[in-house]
Amino acid sequence: MNYQLNNIPERVVKPRDYGLTMAMDKGLSVREVEDLISTSSDYIDIVKLGWATSYVTPNLDQKLKVYRDAGIPVYFGGTLFEAFIIRNQFDDYRRALDRFGMELAEVSDGSIDLPHDEKCEYIRQLAQQVTVLSEVGSKDVEKIIPPYKWIGLMQTELDAGAWKVIGEARESGNVGLFRSSGEVRSGLVEEILTKIPFEKIIWEAPQKEQQVWFVKLLGANVNLGNISPHEVIPLETVRLGLRGDTFSHFLNNNHK
Template sequence: MITSVLALPARQPKPRFRGITIVIDNGLPTGYFRDAVASFCDHIDLVKFGWGTSLVTAGMADKIDCLRGLGIDFLFGGTLFEKHILQGRFDDFRELCREQGCRYVEVSNGTIDLGVEEKASYVAKLADEFVVLSEVGFKDAERSERQSPSRWIAAIRTDLHAGAQMVILEARETGTSGICRPDGQLRFGLIEDILDSGVPVDRLVFETPTKTLQTHFIRRVGPDVNLGNVHAADVVGLETLRLGLRSDTLLAFE
Protein backbone atom coordinates (compact mmCIF):
# COMPACT_ATOMS: atom_id res chain seq x y z
CA MET A 1 0.00 0.00 0.00
CA ILE A 2 1.16 3.54 -0.75
CA THR A 3 1.66 5.83 2.25
CA SER A 4 -0.43 9.00 2.12
CA VAL A 5 -0.72 12.25 4.09
CA LEU A 6 -4.50 12.34 3.57
CA ALA A 7 -6.72 12.57 6.65
CA LEU A 8 -8.92 9.49 6.46
CA PRO A 9 -11.44 7.92 8.88
CA ALA A 10 -9.68 5.85 11.55
CA ARG A 11 -10.24 2.11 11.16
CA GLN A 12 -9.91 -0.24 14.13
CA PRO A 13 -7.06 -2.70 13.47
CA LYS A 14 -7.73 -6.43 13.30
CA PRO A 15 -8.99 -8.24 15.22
CA ARG A 16 -11.73 -5.61 15.23
CA PHE A 17 -15.19 -5.65 16.70
CA ARG A 18 -16.77 -2.93 14.60
CA GLY A 19 -16.43 -2.08 10.96
CA ILE A 20 -16.10 -5.76 10.10
CA THR A 21 -16.30 -7.08 6.55
CA ILE A 22 -17.72 -10.57 6.05
CA VAL A 23 -16.95 -12.02 2.63
CA ILE A 24 -19.26 -14.61 1.12
CA ASP A 25 -17.74 -17.49 -0.83
CA ASN A 26 -20.49 -18.74 -3.12
CA GLY A 27 -18.34 -21.49 -4.60
CA LEU A 28 -15.25 -19.68 -5.84
CA PRO A 29 -12.54 -21.75 -7.55
CA THR A 30 -9.89 -22.64 -4.97
CA GLY A 31 -7.05 -20.81 -6.72
CA TYR A 32 -9.13 -17.65 -7.10
CA PHE A 33 -10.19 -17.92 -3.46
CA ARG A 34 -6.58 -18.23 -2.28
CA ASP A 35 -5.45 -15.26 -4.35
CA ALA A 36 -8.36 -13.09 -3.26
CA VAL A 37 -8.14 -13.67 0.49
CA ALA A 38 -4.33 -13.44 0.47
CA SER A 39 -4.43 -10.17 -1.47
CA PHE A 40 -7.21 -8.61 0.60
CA CYS A 41 -6.62 -10.22 4.01
CA ASP A 42 -6.05 -6.88 5.78
CA HIS A 43 -9.65 -5.95 4.95
CA ILE A 44 -11.40 -9.32 5.52
CA ASP A 45 -12.58 -10.16 9.03
CA LEU A 46 -14.61 -13.31 8.37
CA VAL A 47 -15.48 -15.58 5.45
CA LYS A 48 -18.86 -17.25 5.12
CA PHE A 49 -19.10 -20.35 2.95
CA GLY A 50 -22.52 -19.60 1.51
CA TRP A 51 -25.56 -21.82 2.11
CA GLY A 52 -24.45 -25.48 1.56
CA THR A 53 -21.48 -24.92 -0.76
CA SER A 54 -19.11 -26.39 1.80
CA LEU A 55 -20.59 -29.85 1.19
CA VAL A 56 -19.95 -29.79 -2.57
CA THR A 57 -16.63 -27.91 -2.74
CA ALA A 58 -13.77 -30.29 -3.42
CA GLY A 59 -11.16 -27.81 -2.20
CA MET A 60 -12.72 -27.00 1.18
CA ALA A 61 -9.76 -28.28 3.19
CA ASP A 62 -7.40 -26.11 1.12
CA LYS A 63 -9.64 -23.06 1.57
CA ILE A 64 -9.85 -23.55 5.33
CA ASP A 65 -6.08 -24.07 5.59
CA CYS A 66 -5.55 -20.87 3.61
CA LEU A 67 -7.78 -18.89 5.99
CA ARG A 68 -6.06 -20.34 9.05
CA GLY A 69 -2.67 -19.34 7.66
CA LEU A 70 -3.91 -15.79 7.22
CA GLY A 71 -5.63 -15.60 10.62
CA ILE A 72 -9.11 -15.22 9.13
CA ASP A 73 -12.05 -17.01 10.75
CA PHE A 74 -14.86 -18.66 8.81
CA LEU A 75 -18.34 -20.03 9.26
CA PHE A 76 -20.88 -22.03 7.29
CA GLY A 77 -24.02 -20.41 5.89
CA GLY A 78 -27.20 -20.46 7.90
CA THR A 79 -28.96 -22.57 5.27
CA LEU A 80 -26.69 -25.48 6.18
CA PHE A 81 -27.78 -25.08 9.80
CA GLU A 82 -31.42 -25.03 8.68
CA LYS A 83 -30.99 -28.21 6.62
CA HIS A 84 -29.67 -30.01 9.69
CA ILE A 85 -32.58 -28.75 11.82
CA LEU A 86 -35.08 -29.78 9.16
CA GLN A 87 -33.75 -33.34 9.37
CA GLY A 88 -33.49 -33.39 13.16
CA ARG A 89 -29.67 -33.39 13.08
CA PHE A 90 -28.70 -30.46 15.31
CA ASP A 91 -26.05 -32.50 17.15
CA ASP A 92 -24.53 -33.49 13.81
CA PHE A 93 -24.34 -29.82 12.81
CA ARG A 94 -22.54 -28.96 16.03
CA GLU A 95 -20.15 -31.88 15.55
CA LEU A 96 -19.46 -30.82 11.95
CA CYS A 97 -18.47 -27.35 13.16
CA ARG A 98 -16.25 -28.87 15.84
CA GLU A 99 -14.54 -31.20 13.37
CA GLN A 100 -13.80 -28.36 10.96
CA GLY A 101 -12.40 -26.15 13.72
CA CYS A 102 -15.05 -23.44 13.44
CA ARG A 103 -14.96 -20.68 16.03
CA TYR A 104 -18.04 -19.05 14.51
CA VAL A 105 -21.46 -20.47 13.62
CA GLU A 106 -24.53 -18.96 12.01
CA VAL A 107 -28.06 -19.69 13.21
CA SER A 108 -30.97 -18.67 11.00
CA ASN A 109 -34.59 -19.38 10.15
CA GLY A 110 -34.70 -17.69 6.76
CA THR A 111 -36.34 -20.62 4.98
CA ILE A 112 -37.64 -23.23 7.42
CA ASP A 113 -40.57 -22.93 9.82
CA LEU A 114 -38.63 -22.23 13.01
CA GLY A 115 -40.11 -19.89 15.61
CA VAL A 116 -38.18 -17.04 17.19
CA GLU A 117 -38.00 -18.64 20.63
CA GLU A 118 -37.01 -22.05 19.29
CA LYS A 119 -34.33 -20.47 17.13
CA ALA A 120 -33.04 -18.60 20.18
CA SER A 121 -32.81 -21.92 22.04
CA TYR A 122 -30.31 -23.13 19.40
CA VAL A 123 -28.38 -19.88 19.78
CA ALA A 124 -28.14 -20.55 23.52
CA LYS A 125 -27.03 -24.16 22.99
CA LEU A 126 -24.19 -23.06 20.71
CA ALA A 127 -23.12 -19.87 22.47
CA ASP A 128 -21.12 -21.66 25.17
CA GLU A 129 -18.83 -23.20 22.55
CA PHE A 130 -18.90 -20.90 19.52
CA VAL A 131 -19.23 -17.25 18.62
CA VAL A 132 -22.80 -17.19 17.33
CA LEU A 133 -24.00 -14.93 14.56
CA SER A 134 -27.75 -15.21 14.24
CA GLU A 135 -29.69 -13.99 11.25
CA VAL A 136 -33.06 -12.24 11.21
CA GLY A 137 -35.24 -11.95 8.11
CA PHE A 138 -36.68 -14.34 5.57
CA LYS A 139 -35.30 -15.31 2.18
CA ASP A 140 -38.74 -15.33 0.59
CA ALA A 141 -39.32 -11.68 -0.34
CA GLU A 142 -43.11 -11.71 0.12
CA ARG A 143 -42.86 -13.37 3.52
CA SER A 144 -40.13 -10.97 4.55
CA GLU A 145 -42.12 -7.88 3.60
CA ARG A 146 -44.96 -9.08 5.85
CA GLN A 147 -42.58 -9.12 8.84
CA SER A 148 -43.22 -5.83 10.63
CA PRO A 149 -40.37 -3.69 12.03
CA SER A 150 -41.53 -4.47 15.57
CA ARG A 151 -41.16 -8.21 14.89
CA TRP A 152 -37.71 -7.67 13.38
CA ILE A 153 -36.61 -5.74 16.46
CA ALA A 154 -38.10 -8.31 18.85
CA ALA A 155 -36.30 -11.13 17.03
CA ILE A 156 -32.99 -9.24 17.13
CA ARG A 157 -33.31 -8.64 20.86
CA THR A 158 -34.32 -12.26 21.51
CA ASP A 159 -31.23 -13.59 19.72
CA LEU A 160 -28.89 -11.16 21.47
CA HIS A 161 -30.39 -12.09 24.84
CA ALA A 162 -29.90 -15.79 24.00
CA GLY A 163 -26.18 -15.25 23.46
CA ALA A 164 -25.67 -14.17 19.86
CA GLN A 165 -22.59 -11.99 19.51
CA MET A 166 -24.04 -10.24 16.47
CA VAL A 167 -27.25 -10.35 14.46
CA ILE A 168 -27.13 -10.38 10.68
CA LEU A 169 -29.94 -8.60 8.86
CA GLU A 170 -30.97 -10.66 5.83
CA ALA A 171 -30.64 -9.37 2.28
CA ARG A 172 -29.56 -12.58 0.51
CA GLU A 173 -26.52 -12.68 -1.74
CA THR A 174 -28.56 -10.80 -4.35
CA GLY A 175 -29.87 -7.95 -2.21
CA THR A 176 -33.51 -8.78 -3.05
CA SER A 177 -35.11 -9.84 0.23
CA GLY A 178 -35.08 -9.13 3.96
CA ILE A 179 -34.04 -5.51 4.43
CA CYS A 180 -34.45 -5.08 0.65
CA ARG A 181 -37.46 -5.24 -1.60
CA PRO A 182 -37.55 -7.67 -4.54
CA ASP A 183 -36.37 -4.87 -6.86
CA GLY A 184 -33.27 -4.30 -4.70
CA GLN A 185 -34.50 -1.11 -3.06
CA LEU A 186 -33.86 -0.78 0.66
CA ARG A 187 -36.75 -0.86 3.10
CA PHE A 188 -35.77 2.53 4.50
CA GLY A 189 -38.50 2.69 7.13
CA LEU A 190 -37.52 -0.73 8.51
CA ILE A 191 -33.84 0.25 8.65
CA GLU A 192 -34.59 3.50 10.47
CA ASP A 193 -36.83 1.74 12.98
CA ILE A 194 -34.06 -0.77 13.73
CA LEU A 195 -31.44 1.97 14.08
CA ASP A 196 -33.77 3.93 16.39
CA SER A 197 -34.65 0.86 18.50
CA GLY A 198 -31.76 1.15 20.94
CA VAL A 199 -30.11 -2.07 19.73
CA PRO A 200 -26.36 -1.31 19.65
CA VAL A 201 -25.40 -0.83 16.01
CA ASP A 202 -22.06 -2.55 16.68
CA ARG A 203 -24.04 -5.75 17.30
CA LEU A 204 -25.70 -5.60 13.87
CA VAL A 205 -24.37 -6.83 10.52
CA PHE A 206 -26.09 -5.52 7.40
CA GLU A 207 -25.94 -7.77 4.35
CA THR A 208 -24.77 -5.59 1.48
CA PRO A 209 -23.82 -7.51 -1.67
CA THR A 210 -24.00 -4.37 -3.87
CA LYS A 211 -22.16 -1.05 -3.93
CA THR A 212 -25.46 0.81 -3.59
CA LEU A 213 -26.27 -0.96 -0.32
CA GLN A 214 -22.73 -0.58 1.00
CA THR A 215 -22.76 3.13 0.23
CA HIS A 216 -26.07 3.69 1.99
CA PHE A 217 -25.00 2.08 5.25
CA ILE A 218 -21.57 3.72 5.28
CA ARG A 219 -23.17 7.13 4.75
CA ARG A 220 -25.98 6.43 7.23
CA VAL A 221 -24.08 4.66 10.03
CA GLY A 222 -20.43 5.52 9.35
CA PRO A 223 -17.25 3.87 8.08
CA ASP A 224 -17.26 1.39 10.97
CA VAL A 225 -20.60 -0.21 10.11
CA ASN A 226 -20.55 -4.02 10.00
CA LEU A 227 -21.23 -5.35 6.50
CA GLY A 228 -21.78 -8.90 5.25
CA ASN A 229 -22.31 -10.86 2.03
CA VAL A 230 -19.50 -8.87 0.41
CA HIS A 231 -18.17 -10.51 -2.74
CA ALA A 232 -14.44 -11.22 -2.80
CA ALA A 233 -13.84 -9.01 -5.82
CA ASP A 234 -15.47 -6.06 -4.03
CA VAL A 235 -13.38 -6.04 -0.84
CA VAL A 236 -10.95 -3.27 -1.84
CA GLY A 237 -13.72 -1.22 -3.41
CA LEU A 238 -15.66 -1.46 -0.13
CA GLU A 239 -12.65 -0.33 1.88
CA THR A 240 -12.32 2.77 -0.34
CA LEU A 241 -15.99 3.51 0.33
CA ARG A 242 -15.34 3.24 4.07
CA LEU A 243 -12.43 5.72 3.80
CA GLY A 244 -14.10 8.26 1.52
CA LEU A 245 -11.79 7.39 -1.37
CA ARG A 246 -14.57 6.74 -3.87
CA SER A 247 -16.96 9.23 -5.41
CA ASP A 248 -19.98 7.77 -3.60
CA THR A 249 -18.56 8.68 -0.15
CA LEU A 250 -15.88 11.24 -1.09
CA LEU A 251 -17.65 14.12 0.70
CA ALA A 252 -19.21 12.09 3.51
CA PHE A 253 -16.44 12.44 6.09
CA GLU A 254 -14.95 15.86 5.30
Protein backbone atom coordinates in the same frame (compact mmCIF):
# COMPACT_ATOMS: atom_id res chain seq x y z
CA MET B 1 -1.34 2.32 3.15
CA ASN B 2 0.89 3.11 0.20
CA TYR B 3 0.95 6.89 0.68
CA GLN B 4 -0.45 9.67 2.89
CA LEU B 5 -3.84 11.30 2.43
CA ASN B 6 -5.46 13.69 4.89
CA ASN B 7 -9.12 13.65 5.92
CA ILE B 8 -9.43 9.87 5.73
CA PRO B 9 -11.85 8.40 8.29
CA GLU B 10 -10.21 6.28 10.97
CA ARG B 11 -10.87 2.56 10.64
CA VAL B 12 -10.95 0.27 13.65
CA VAL B 13 -7.93 -2.02 13.32
CA LYS B 14 -8.03 -5.81 13.15
CA PRO B 15 -8.91 -7.84 15.08
CA ARG B 16 -11.96 -5.65 15.50
CA ASP B 17 -15.36 -6.08 17.07
CA TYR B 18 -17.11 -3.71 14.67
CA GLY B 19 -16.35 -2.15 11.32
CA LEU B 20 -16.51 -5.70 10.03
CA THR B 21 -16.45 -6.82 6.42
CA MET B 22 -17.93 -10.28 5.99
CA ALA B 23 -17.02 -11.72 2.59
CA MET B 24 -19.09 -14.44 0.97
CA ASP B 25 -17.25 -17.39 -0.55
CA LYS B 26 -19.64 -19.11 -2.96
CA GLY B 27 -17.21 -21.81 -4.03
CA LEU B 28 -13.75 -20.33 -4.46
CA SER B 29 -10.93 -22.76 -5.18
CA VAL B 30 -7.98 -23.05 -2.83
CA ARG B 31 -5.87 -21.09 -5.31
CA GLU B 32 -8.51 -18.37 -5.56
CA VAL B 33 -8.56 -18.09 -1.77
CA GLU B 34 -4.78 -17.73 -1.76
CA ASP B 35 -5.08 -14.96 -4.35
CA LEU B 36 -7.85 -13.27 -2.35
CA ILE B 37 -5.76 -13.30 0.80
CA SER B 38 -2.74 -11.87 -1.02
CA THR B 39 -4.74 -8.76 -1.93
CA SER B 40 -7.51 -8.40 0.64
CA SER B 41 -6.72 -10.12 3.94
CA ASP B 42 -6.26 -6.78 5.74
CA TYR B 43 -9.86 -5.87 4.91
CA ILE B 44 -11.68 -9.17 5.50
CA ASP B 45 -12.80 -9.92 9.05
CA ILE B 46 -14.99 -12.98 8.49
CA VAL B 47 -15.76 -15.30 5.59
CA LYS B 48 -19.07 -17.07 5.11
CA LEU B 49 -19.16 -20.18 2.97
CA GLY B 50 -22.43 -19.31 1.27
CA TRP B 51 -25.63 -21.24 2.10
CA ALA B 52 -24.69 -24.97 1.92
CA THR B 53 -21.78 -24.75 -0.53
CA SER B 54 -19.49 -26.40 2.03
CA TYR B 55 -21.40 -29.66 1.47
CA VAL B 56 -20.16 -29.92 -2.12
CA THR B 57 -16.89 -27.96 -1.98
CA PRO B 58 -13.83 -30.12 -2.75
CA ASN B 59 -10.68 -29.75 -0.64
CA LEU B 60 -12.70 -28.09 2.12
CA ASP B 61 -10.14 -28.80 4.85
CA GLN B 62 -7.37 -27.33 2.72
CA LYS B 63 -9.37 -24.21 1.95
CA LEU B 64 -10.27 -23.66 5.59
CA LYS B 65 -6.60 -23.96 6.51
CA VAL B 66 -5.65 -21.21 4.07
CA TYR B 67 -8.17 -18.87 5.67
CA ARG B 68 -7.10 -19.83 9.19
CA ASP B 69 -3.42 -19.37 8.42
CA ALA B 70 -4.32 -15.82 7.36
CA GLY B 71 -6.16 -15.26 10.65
CA ILE B 72 -9.57 -15.02 9.00
CA PRO B 73 -12.44 -16.84 10.78
CA VAL B 74 -14.82 -18.83 8.55
CA TYR B 75 -18.34 -20.11 9.12
CA PHE B 76 -20.92 -22.17 7.28
CA GLY B 77 -23.94 -20.34 5.87
CA GLY B 78 -27.18 -20.40 7.80
CA THR B 79 -28.93 -22.46 5.14
CA LEU B 80 -26.68 -25.40 6.05
CA PHE B 81 -27.81 -25.09 9.68
CA GLU B 82 -31.41 -25.12 8.47
CA ALA B 83 -30.74 -28.16 6.26
CA PHE B 84 -29.57 -30.08 9.31
CA ILE B 85 -32.45 -28.85 11.49
CA ILE B 86 -35.21 -29.72 8.99
CA ARG B 87 -33.77 -33.27 8.92
CA ASN B 88 -33.64 -33.51 12.74
CA GLN B 89 -29.83 -33.68 12.64
CA PHE B 90 -28.80 -30.97 15.10
CA ASP B 91 -26.30 -33.24 16.83
CA ASP B 92 -24.81 -34.10 13.44
CA TYR B 93 -24.47 -30.37 12.75
CA ARG B 94 -22.60 -29.88 16.01
CA ARG B 95 -20.31 -32.74 15.14
CA ALA B 96 -19.67 -31.21 11.71
CA LEU B 97 -18.63 -27.95 13.40
CA ASP B 98 -16.17 -29.90 15.53
CA ARG B 99 -14.98 -32.02 12.62
CA PHE B 100 -13.97 -28.94 10.62
CA GLY B 101 -12.73 -26.94 13.61
CA MET B 102 -15.27 -24.17 13.16
CA GLU B 103 -15.18 -21.35 15.70
CA LEU B 104 -18.29 -19.59 14.37
CA ALA B 105 -21.76 -20.76 13.44
CA GLU B 106 -24.79 -19.07 11.94
CA VAL B 107 -28.30 -19.77 13.19
CA SER B 108 -31.04 -18.71 10.78
CA ASP B 109 -34.61 -19.51 9.84
CA GLY B 110 -34.92 -17.81 6.46
CA SER B 111 -35.92 -20.97 4.59
CA ILE B 112 -37.76 -22.96 7.26
CA ASP B 113 -40.53 -22.29 9.75
CA LEU B 114 -38.83 -22.44 13.12
CA PRO B 115 -40.58 -21.28 16.31
CA HIS B 116 -38.56 -18.44 17.74
CA ASP B 117 -38.16 -19.99 21.16
CA GLU B 118 -36.63 -23.06 19.48
CA LYS B 119 -34.30 -20.87 17.45
CA CYS B 120 -33.13 -19.15 20.62
CA GLU B 121 -32.56 -22.51 22.27
CA TYR B 122 -30.32 -23.52 19.36
CA ILE B 123 -28.43 -20.25 19.84
CA ARG B 124 -28.01 -20.95 23.56
CA GLN B 125 -26.74 -24.46 22.96
CA LEU B 126 -24.36 -23.52 20.16
CA ALA B 127 -23.02 -20.54 22.12
CA GLN B 128 -21.52 -23.08 24.54
CA GLN B 129 -19.54 -24.55 21.63
CA VAL B 130 -18.79 -21.68 19.20
CA THR B 131 -19.35 -17.96 18.64
CA VAL B 132 -22.85 -17.58 17.21
CA LEU B 133 -24.15 -15.21 14.58
CA SER B 134 -27.91 -15.23 14.19
CA GLU B 135 -29.74 -14.06 11.11
CA VAL B 136 -33.07 -12.22 11.20
CA GLY B 137 -35.33 -11.91 8.17
CA SER B 138 -36.92 -14.16 5.59
CA LYS B 139 -35.66 -15.18 2.15
CA ASP B 140 -39.28 -15.06 0.97
CA VAL B 141 -39.76 -11.76 -0.90
CA GLU B 142 -43.46 -11.84 -0.04
CA LYS B 143 -42.86 -12.06 3.71
CA ILE B 144 -42.61 -8.56 5.17
CA ILE B 145 -41.65 -8.36 8.87
CA PRO B 146 -42.66 -5.12 10.61
CA PRO B 147 -39.91 -3.12 12.35
CA TYR B 148 -41.05 -3.87 15.91
CA LYS B 149 -40.75 -7.60 15.19
CA TRP B 150 -37.25 -7.18 13.72
CA ILE B 151 -36.25 -5.36 16.90
CA GLY B 152 -37.81 -7.97 19.18
CA LEU B 153 -36.24 -10.87 17.30
CA MET B 154 -32.81 -9.27 17.23
CA GLN B 155 -32.82 -8.38 20.91
CA THR B 156 -34.05 -11.81 22.00
CA GLU B 157 -31.38 -13.54 19.92
CA LEU B 158 -28.65 -11.31 21.33
CA ASP B 159 -29.96 -12.11 24.81
CA ALA B 160 -29.83 -15.82 23.96
CA GLY B 161 -26.10 -15.56 23.27
CA ALA B 162 -25.59 -14.36 19.69
CA TRP B 163 -22.42 -12.30 19.22
CA LYS B 164 -23.92 -10.40 16.28
CA VAL B 165 -27.26 -10.41 14.51
CA ILE B 166 -27.34 -10.37 10.73
CA GLY B 167 -29.94 -8.47 8.74
CA GLU B 168 -31.10 -10.76 5.92
CA ALA B 169 -30.74 -9.69 2.29
CA ARG B 170 -29.61 -12.89 0.49
CA GLU B 171 -26.61 -12.83 -1.80
CA SER B 172 -28.64 -10.80 -4.31
CA GLY B 173 -29.71 -8.01 -1.93
CA ASN B 174 -33.40 -7.97 -2.83
CA VAL B 175 -35.27 -9.35 0.20
CA GLY B 176 -35.45 -8.63 3.93
CA LEU B 177 -33.78 -5.26 4.46
CA PHE B 178 -34.33 -4.36 0.83
CA ARG B 179 -37.15 -4.06 -1.64
CA SER B 180 -37.17 -6.30 -4.71
CA SER B 181 -35.47 -3.45 -6.60
CA GLY B 182 -32.56 -3.49 -4.14
CA GLU B 183 -33.64 -0.22 -2.53
CA VAL B 184 -33.00 -0.05 1.23
CA ARG B 185 -36.03 -0.12 3.49
CA SER B 186 -34.66 2.99 5.16
CA GLY B 187 -37.47 3.40 7.68
CA LEU B 188 -36.98 -0.19 8.83
CA VAL B 189 -33.23 0.26 9.28
CA GLU B 190 -33.56 3.55 11.11
CA GLU B 191 -36.21 2.14 13.46
CA ILE B 192 -34.06 -0.92 14.23
CA LEU B 193 -31.21 1.42 15.14
CA THR B 194 -33.32 3.17 17.77
CA LYS B 195 -33.14 -0.02 19.87
CA ILE B 196 -30.25 -2.20 18.68
CA PRO B 197 -26.66 -0.83 18.81
CA PHE B 198 -25.16 -0.55 15.33
CA GLU B 199 -22.06 -2.45 16.50
CA LYS B 200 -24.19 -5.55 17.10
CA ILE B 201 -25.68 -5.73 13.60
CA ILE B 202 -24.10 -7.02 10.39
CA TRP B 203 -26.09 -5.65 7.47
CA GLU B 204 -26.06 -7.89 4.41
CA ALA B 205 -25.39 -5.43 1.59
CA PRO B 206 -24.06 -7.11 -1.55
CA GLN B 207 -24.82 -4.22 -3.90
CA LYS B 208 -22.58 -1.15 -4.09
CA GLU B 209 -25.49 1.28 -3.72
CA GLN B 210 -26.52 -0.49 -0.51
CA GLN B 211 -22.99 -0.35 0.88
CA VAL B 212 -22.81 3.37 0.10
CA TRP B 213 -26.13 3.98 1.86
CA PHE B 214 -25.00 2.27 5.06
CA VAL B 215 -21.59 3.98 5.07
CA LYS B 216 -23.26 7.37 4.70
CA LEU B 217 -25.71 6.55 7.48
CA LEU B 218 -23.36 4.90 9.99
CA GLY B 219 -19.84 5.78 8.93
CA ALA B 220 -16.73 3.95 7.84
CA ASN B 221 -17.00 1.37 10.62
CA VAL B 222 -20.43 -0.05 9.86
CA ASN B 223 -20.60 -3.87 9.78
CA LEU B 224 -21.36 -5.11 6.25
CA GLY B 225 -21.87 -8.64 4.98
CA ASN B 226 -22.36 -10.77 1.87
CA ILE B 227 -19.57 -8.88 0.14
CA SER B 228 -18.27 -10.51 -3.03
CA PRO B 229 -14.55 -11.34 -2.78
CA HIS B 230 -13.87 -9.10 -5.77
CA GLU B 231 -15.69 -6.23 -4.04
CA VAL B 232 -13.74 -6.25 -0.75
CA ILE B 233 -11.17 -3.63 -1.82
CA PRO B 234 -13.77 -1.50 -3.66
CA LEU B 235 -15.84 -1.52 -0.44
CA GLU B 236 -12.84 -0.36 1.58
CA THR B 237 -12.48 2.63 -0.74
CA VAL B 238 -16.17 3.40 -0.20
CA ARG B 239 -15.57 3.26 3.57
CA LEU B 240 -12.64 5.68 3.27
CA GLY B 241 -14.27 8.21 0.95
CA LEU B 242 -12.04 7.25 -1.95
CA ARG B 243 -14.76 6.38 -4.44
CA GLY B 244 -17.06 8.81 -6.16
CA ASP B 245 -20.13 7.75 -4.17
CA THR B 246 -18.61 8.80 -0.82
CA PHE B 247 -15.85 11.10 -2.11
CA SER B 248 -17.06 14.22 -0.26
CA HIS B 249 -18.73 12.49 2.66
CA PHE B 250 -15.74 12.48 5.02
CA LEU B 251 -14.01 15.67 3.91
CA ASN B 252 -14.02 18.73 6.16
CA ASN B 253 -16.53 21.33 5.06
CA ASN B 254 -13.80 23.59 3.63
CA HIS B 255 -12.73 20.81 1.27
CA LYS B 256 -16.17 20.11 -0.16
